[in-house]
Amino acid sequence: MAKSVIPIGPWHPLQEEPEFFTLTVDGETVVDMDVSIGYNHRGIEKLSEMKSFDQATFVIERICGICSTSHPFAYTRAVEDVIPVEVPDRAKYIRTIIAETERIHSHLLWLGLAGHFLGYNTIYHWVWKLREEILDVCEILTGNRNNYAIFKPGGVRRDFNMDDIPLVLRKIDGIIPTVDRLKKAILDDPVLHARLKGIGILTKEEVIDYSALGPTARASGVAKDVRKDAPYGAYDRVDWDMIVTENGDVFDKVVVRVLETYESIKIVKTCIAELPGGEIDLNIKDIPPGEGIGAHEAPRGETFHYIRSDGTNRPARHKVRAPTFMNLPTYKATVIGETISYATIILAAIDPCYCCTERMAVRDVEGKRLFGGPDLVKLSQEKTARMKREMGMP
Amino acid sequence: MSFAVNAMLKSPWVFHLSTGSCNNCDIEILDCLTPRFDIERFGMLLVGSIKHADVLLVTGSCNRKSAGRLKTLYEQAPQPCVVVAIGECSLSRGLFIHSYNCPVPLDKIIPVSVYIPGCPPKPEAIIGGVVKLIQKVKGT
DSSP: OOOEEEEEOSSOTTOSSOOEEEEEEETTEEEEEEEEOOTTOOOHHHHHHHSOHHHHHHHHHTTOSTTTTHHHHHHHHHHHHHTTOOOOHHHHHHHHHHHHHHHHHHHHHHHHHHHHHTTOHHHHHHHHHHHHHHHHHHHHHHSOSSOOOOEETTEESSOOOGGGHHHHHHHHHHHHHHHHHHHHHHHTOHHHHHHHTTSSOOOHHHHHHHTOOHHHHHTTTOOOOHHHHSOOTTTTTSOOOOOOOSSOSHHHHHHHHHHHHHHHHHHHHHHHHTOOOSOSBOOOOOOOSEEEEEEEEETTEEEEEEEEEOSSSSEEEEEEEOHHHHHTTHHHHHHTTSBHHHHHHHHHHTOOOHHHHOOOOOBOTTSOBSOOHHHHHHHHHHHHHHHHHHHTOO | OOHHHHHHHHSOEEEEEESSOOSHHHHHHHHHHSTTTOGGGGTOEEOSOGGGOSEEEEESOOOHHHHHHHHHHHHHSOSSOEEEEESHHHHHOGGGTTOTTOOSOGGGTSOOSEEEOSSSOOHHHHHHHHHHHHHHHHHO
């Protein structure tokens, strides 16, 4: 039978971000897929190298609107790793609280969008109404609904106003009954069971092969979470559980995210209750030459930042690796063999965030790609050899 | 005022286009549709194709790959089509002004009627902007 190609994108009504997928189908079954990215590329790494360490936080925040805490968290940890320095306790708790409120609103956002992808718009409207409460909490705590601008190398930029804390706690307690109802409505719904169970299965071996991260990996039984594996912030001081399920299908990814919302609520409440006093900022003046790495468990998986400093007030090299960069290739493992009607929800199940993932390729005027994979490896090896020579290493 | 414009003002259908944004403005646009803000009560509906739309909501800093496609899409839109630039990136490219991949601001590519500043603008600001747009069209 002749194969046909279905284009999805670049501006598809279901996706709020521009991204171009081509699905090759045989009848109704997907036999191959390809993805073309670059519609969102803004050259963040290069821009960040033009700014001072303090200013770069604001650029990093705008990598992605939903992860506007995760990237600065990883970046500030990378800068602190260069010095190296330990931030004050109060700053650690404030960072953790903001990161977890972000996780709650990101998971709720994903849940709503998943409902929308399935054509179940009741869930979409219901969940997004609930999400507004969390955005209110963020606004009360930091002054902004998104892009909180609260991180800086060495601490946090602003302290909480302690008069607002009772209101915040009331709002967080207020959403728990609604999340409970939501959990029952979603996890007991026969329609959702029929649509989501047993589709888009990602096995444990595939997770390890593709190095998938975050809820995508945890839904397949791979217990992988930076917050537990290498604790930072206040994560080792509060009691919380890592949610791991076994099946790896889309339904399990829903379960992981719904249950993680509860854990995040627990972390926020404990952190607010135990918020220590003291300084919030170390007032770092100079960054010495050196290298540093920072990681943070974003709502979608591990965000990783690398910083190289040459002793000036700007990063000499800044490298960002967002979780979707690792998770998106698993789409190839999960979608092939499924029918076209499941393609969108299987894609949505990894919670893709393309603006974090953007990379670019250099082509000449005829459209020929100038640097392929092997060329880049060769360039990289040559550069490593050159650097070793300059540094006098064997 | 022509019949088409009069009918459009009763229920402006919007198409949303992201040209290299950080997602925040896009999510705030979707937020406008959800129960707390609910712009559908003004007859505004998010549609899936530019060919159904009266209003084009553009977010993001128009990078090299999107800019040409944006122009093509605008040319496909049925006239009259008004363009609303949402967020600092589409106004002036914001902090991406020095980026190698964001060569020109949005209003050098297609004509823009309303600018809504903010990073990201709050849903109230987006609703306010669209109301201003309706007043502006009514005034002419």
